[in-house]
Amino acid sequence: MIISSIQMDIVPGDPKQNRQNVETLVSKEVKQNQPDIIVLPEMWTTAYTLPQLTDIADHETSNTIPFLQQLASTHNVHLAAGSIAYQQGDDMFNRALIINRNGELVYHYDKLHLVPMLNEPDYLTGGKHKAQVFELGGIKMGVIICYDLRFPELVRALALEGAQVIFLPAEWPDARRDHWRYLQLARAIENQVYMISCNRIGTYNNTTFAGHSMIIDPWGSILAEGSTDQAEVIRASLSPEKVTEVRQQVPVFSSRVPHYYA
Numbered sequence: 001m002i003i004s005s006i007q008m009d010i011v012p013g014d015p016k017q018n019r020q021n022v023e024t025l026v027s028k029e030v031k032q033n034q035p036d037i038i039v040l041p042e043m044w045t046t047a048y049t050l051p052q053l054t055d056i057a058d059h060e061t062s063n064t065i066p067f068l069q070q071l072a073s074t075h076n077v078h079l080a081a082g083s084i085a086y087q088q089g090d091d092m093f094n095r096a097l098i099i100n101r102n103g104e105l106v107y108h109y110d111k112l113h114l115v116p117m118l119n120e121p122d123y124l125t126g127g128k129h130k131a132q133v134f135e136l137g138g139i140k141m142g143v144i145i146c147y148d149l150r151f152p153e154l155v156r157a158l159a160l161e162g163a164q165v166i167f168l169p170a171e172w173p174d175a176r177r178d179h180w181r182y183l184q185l186a187r188a189i190e191n192q193v194y195m196i197s198c199n200r201i202g203t204y205n206n207t208t209f210a211g212h213s214m215i216i217d218p219w220g221s222i223l224a225e226g227s228t229d230q231a232e233v234i235r236a237s238l239s240p241e242k243v244t245e246v247r248q249q250v251p252v253f254s255s256r257v258p259h260y261y262a
């Protein structure tokens, strides 16, 4: 299974332009490399234009989800379609979307941990549901969003539910680049899962973002990594057998003693 992560810049507050850019990038990647899954960054329709979100966020009858469904089915590719600002009633969520190659929305996840350093709690509502595992191509997977990476319990819960691959769309600032890299390695190693991240590049509102999208295998080896400031696609091949092999070699899950942890 080939996975491509599209590390890109985002035009602030212009969903139409960003959809057009995503369409171009996805079409090009499919044509050149025929990936099975394509990953997009966090809040890629709007960036962190938080005060504008009530005007430009997606909602029940807006364009981004149908656009992604069409894109996935036209190109016969699964989309771990990053996250978008999504208005539902009085709540504005940071919502990750998973769309299969038939164009079906198979799962959505609302970011549980809102990031104070980017003022998310002033504008957004945290998710109201437990994160769940979904399947693409017969493999169990999970998705978390950016700041969620700092909460090891969340990835552990997904791994215990059977996830072998975790997607991580992000807008992670360069000021904390080391945290970004080391925490992904830690989550991959401790849970023996593939970690696939997609971080934006560029600068918005005096914050420069870190890039360094990563594909890490369950042993903790980095299979692909983006640069700090280039729009680029990173890709790697994944196999569920690798997860089994690592879990046999270092049997972390059967060594757990959860009754001593609380």
Ligand SMILES: NC(=O)CCC(=O)C(=O)O
Pocket (backbone or CB within 6 Å): 042, 115, 117, 118, 145, 146, 147, 148, 150, 170, 171, 172, 173, 176, 179
């Ligand atoms: N978009 C985010 O959630 C950024 C997270 C962040 O800046 C951090 O955890 O540090």
